[in-house]
Amino acid sequence: MNYRHAFHAGNHADVLKHVVVLALCEALAAKPAPCFALDTHGGRGLYRLDGEAAQKTGEAQDGIARLQAQAPRDPAVQRYLAAVRACRAQHGAQAYPGSPWLLAHALRAQDRIVACELHPEEAQLLRSRFAGDPRVAVHAGDGYAALKALLPPRHGAQRYARGLVLIDPPYETQLAEFDAALAALREGLLRWPQGTFALWYPIKQGRALQPFRRAAAALPAKSALRLELLVRPDDSPLRMNGSGMLVLNAPWQFDAAMRPALDALRAALGDAGAAACVDWLRPPP
Template sequence: MNYRHAFHAGNHADVLKHVALLAICDALTVKPSPVFALDTHAGRGLYRLKSGSAQRTGEAEHGIGRLIAAQPRNAAVARYLKAVQACRAAQGHDAYPGSPWLLAHALREQDRIVCCELQPIEAAALKSNFAGDSRVAAHESDGYAAMKAFLPPKSGAQKIGRGLVLIDPPYEAQLNEFDAAVAALREGLQRWPEGVFALWYPIKLRRALRPFYRKAANLPAKSALVAELLVRADDSPLRMNGSGLLLLNAPWKLDAALEPALGVLLKALGDDGGSAQLEWLRSAL
């Protein structure tokens, strides 16, 4: 696998994914009972935007860079920007938090986090970045296989009933990756039907995703919600024009938190032809 998330850290797709991730964490931690989080394609968890891979692509300038400059007034977006600021206060002015860092700082002492990364160099960095946090277990392993290993989650002999699984694959297999992801979601839901599952996906030509939407709507979840942000028109199959999140068993009122946030992100990050939408493929109501 040649993919390195460091090239894309802080871009518009990360912004969408991380705004939603923090909103989910906040919804799950309203109650005092323990929460479990599994990050199946975790990367290294912490990135530098002013050196190396991220600087070469410049994608962060059009993502987190534009959002910081805009300083929009929205609760979910402000929550995310505050987390980025906290990361930079602790790690340096050019730091950017990956999903493991955000999970570790949004969840609590009683919660448990498992992060998986298949690429050896990235996995070693992941382990190093979280070596001092006993709540975080980092594994050099395949994320899809990890769902079999860690679901349903337990604390001692007790099953943990609340939490989330974040699936953020590299999509090197392009559309074929959707089939692998849907199969993993189906198995994950069978093992942990009460869990929240979030699958990130890229959007090039949105109409090409219709088979995926149909399959997602038929997964054995109580609900299926998609949140999408396109920063430009989806008129080219050669570039990522936007991205989306499939949210299964979304927490109560998550849609109400994300809908205005999507509009704010579109205004800050979108160019001509951009769009945002929140759509229930299947509602719990």
Template sequence: MNYRHGFHAGNHADVLKHVVLLAVLDALLAKPKPLSVLDTHAGRGSYPLSGTQSRKTGEADSGIARLRQAPARVLEVPAIARYLQVVDELAAQAGDADTYPGSPWLIASELRADDRLACCEIQAEEADALRDLLGSDPRVGVHRRDGYEAMHALLPPMPRRGLVLIDPPYETQLAEFDTAMDALKDALSRWPQGSYALWYPIKRRRELHGFFRRAARLQAKSVLCVELLVRADDSPLRLNGSGMLLVNPPWQVDRRIDPALQALRDALGEPGASWRMEWLKPEAP
């Protein structure tokens, strides 16, 4: 695998993913029972936005950097304010305002003493960096292994309540959607009460209709689709947007996320930008 998230850290897809991730975590952490989290494609956990990889693409400039310049009505939306607060706190902890946290660091920063996080990363260099960052935390385990294989091997977890974040690189492009859906189906057969969050890229959305049909047929209590397109989805050559497929999401988490979507479209969008939140399988009343 050749993917390196350092080239894309802090872009519009990261912004959506992390706003939604924190909203889901906050909803789960509102209950006192201990929580397990599995991050299947964890990366290195921390990225310098002033570093060579980030500056080569400049993707953070149209992501978190643009969001910071948004008007107050955007920045005061609770889910967005929460996201920026956590990012700033972790950058201050690192002693570098240009540090951007990856998902495992964001998750670890929110865990309580009895909660647990398992992070999987198959690339040795990235796994070593993540171990340097979080390896001393007794609540966190860092595993150099394939994330999909880990979903089969590590579920159900202990504690039995929790979340799986699935954030693959999609190097195999459309084939990755089938791989991820197969892994979700298998995971639900062994941990049906778990919550799952699958990030996915959007180039041309019409190519994803089969993915959505499969998602709607999952043996889950509910399935919610959350998307942000920063431009029209009319080109297969660039990342026009992204989404989070939330399977068994916490009760009423959509109410936390909904106000942020229009605000993110307004802050990050170009002509043709849009957002979408749709229940593919609604929650029971």
């Protein structure tokens, strides 16, 4: 595995993913019962945008930097920008939070978080990042395997009726990764049918994702919601023109909250021909 997220931290795909993740966390935290979160591909948890990797690609300039400059007033976007400010208050002006950091930031003392990372060096950095947080457990290993090992979630006598599974693979081999992610979602839903599952995926050409969307709609979930942000027209097969989030068992009225958020992201991050959509592949009953 050669993928390192440090090259892509803070880009437009991270912005979309993290806006959605924080909105899901807010929905989970709205009820007093403890909840559980599993991040299957956690990376190192915290990045530096002035580091060599981020500077080499410069992708954050068209992502978080561009969004901060425009600061849309949408509540979900403002929640994300506030989380980035909180991260930088702790770790410096060039810090950028990965999804494990955001989960730990957004969830509560009674909640539990498990973050997995396959790459040994990244896993060690992730473990050291959360060494002092009793809510967070780090597993150095395959996040897909963790779905079988950890679902349905429990901690001692505590069983969790509510929670989030975030799957954010590297898509180094795209067709194989889509198949693996769909299989993992099916397995996870069978083990924990009441959980919310969120899968991030890249978009080069949207029409190539039609088989994936049909397969996602057939998963054994109560509902399947897609949220997609294209920052440029998807007429080039050679670059990532946007990305999406598939949310299974989305919280009540989550689509209504996300539509203005994605419109705000499209306006702030998009070039000519940018587009955003929030629609149901399978509407809730």
